[in-house]
Structure formats: structure tokens, C-alpha cells
Amino acid sequence: VYLILWYSPIGIFFLIAGQFAGVEDFGKMMQQLGLYMGTVLGGIAIHFFIVLPTLYVVFTRKNPIPYYYNMLPAMATAFGTDSSSATMPVTMKCVEERNMIDRRVSRFVIPVGATINMDGTALYEAVACLFIAQVNGISLNFGQVVVTGLTATLAAIGAAGIPSAGLVTMVMVLNAVNLPTDMISVLLTIDWFLDRFRTITNVMGDALGCAIVQKMCENE
Numbered sequence: 001v002y003l004i005l006w007y008s009p010i011g012i013f014f015l016i017a018g019q020f021a022g023v024e025d026f027g028k029m030m031q032q033l034g035l036y037m038g039t040v041l042g043g044i045a046i047h048f049f050i051v052l053p054t055l056y057v058v059f060t061r062k063n064p065i066p067y068y069y070n071m072l073p074a075m076a077t078a079f080g081t082d083s084s085s086a087t088m089p090v091t092m093k094c095v096e097e098r099n100m101i102d103r104r105v106s107r108f109v110i111p112v113g114a115t116i117n118m119d120g121t122a123l124y125e126a127v128a129c130l131f132i133a134q135v136n137g138i139s140l141n142f143g144q145v146v147v148t149g150l151t152a153t154l155a156a157i158g159a160a161g162i163p164s165a166g167l168v169t170m171v172m173v174l175n176a177v178n179l180p181t182d183m184i185s186v187l188l189t190i191d192w193f194l195d196r197f198r199t200i201t202n203v204m205g206d207a208l209g210c211a212i213v214q215k216m217c218e219n220e
Helices: 002-021 026-060 064-070 072-081 084-098 103-116 119-135 142-157 166-176 184-217
Strands: none
Touching: 026 064, 026 119, 026 184, 064 072, 064 184, 072 084, 072 184, 084 103, 084 184, 103 184, 119 142, 119 166, 119 184, 142 166, 166 184
């Protein structure tokens, strides 16, 4: 196992190099990757700063800014570890001690959320599939786009809370619409960076879910 781990970076390097060697216009490919990064980060920003706070306000009738501020240690840990499972203890501490969430709620919602609540990953996988289709000159009809979105959501639920787990489940999404899976190696070059923002989104989704569940159960 240790031998495989030591040699894996070399294998990954040649896997990525093989894909870039087959590219006719390297500059165009880098431009497309840049636009892809911008699209993913833009989608995550909309979800993180608009969708999640809106849901929080609708269900709890509270200002989301203090809640977000109190979750900064968990966000920093999520960015550093790139894993929602590794961030779980810090997330629990933040929601319980800083946001005053009942531990009975947090101890149920956060472990479940770290396993199935992968909203950032679902968004990323859908955009990645559309990117791969465009790079290969493949046009997807409306039905295929819908299938991509649904499959990405289901695949994200099954993704483990470890770094870059979305790349593994993405194979299933690509196969659902008959897209080439060999392009995943190209995404490896920037996935380490994008995955950190996806993880922060996943962690905040779990934390806000705790507040919503507590609000809905406060009269129980």
C-alpha cells in the first residue's frame, strides 16, 4: 500500500500529461479550464451567499450573518482539510457552542449531512459534465441536461466526505449521458483547488440544516 501511495503522484502526472499531449491547441484548453473554474466558483458563490442564507431566513426568520460568522472556524478547517468528514468535530463545536444549537439536533443532522448533503459536489459534477461535453464538441439536448442534473445529485449523495470524492462518482454521471470519461484526468489539475470551496459549501449546508431542523422541532 505504501509503495502504491509513493508512486501514485507519478502515475497521476503521466495520466494528466497524456491528456494534454493530445490537445491540439493548448492555449485554448487552458482558456476553457479557466472559464470552467469561473463557472464552478460562480455557481458555488450563488449557492453559498444567496440560496443557503435565503433558506435560513425563510425557515428561522433570523439574520444569517452572525450564524455565518460563528461558523468561520469550521469553514477554515473545511478549506484546509478538504474533507467534510474531517471537519465534522469542528462543525459540531461551532453549531453547539457558538450558534447555540441543541446537541441532540447537531449530533443527528451533521453526521447525516456529512454523508448525503453534498450540494457543492452536485453543482460541480453537473458543470463538469457540461464542460467535458463542450470540449469534445458534443451537444446535449434538454433531456440529457436534465438527466445530468438528476444523476449528479444522486451521485453526490453517494460520494464520501473525503478529498476529491466527486471525481469518482462523476464517472457514473458521464456514463449516464454517454460522455468520455478519460477527460476526468484533465480536471485533476484544478480539482484540488475547487474541492476546497465545495467542501466549505457542504459544511455550511449541514450547519444551516441544524438551525432549520431545530426551528422546526422547537415546539415538539
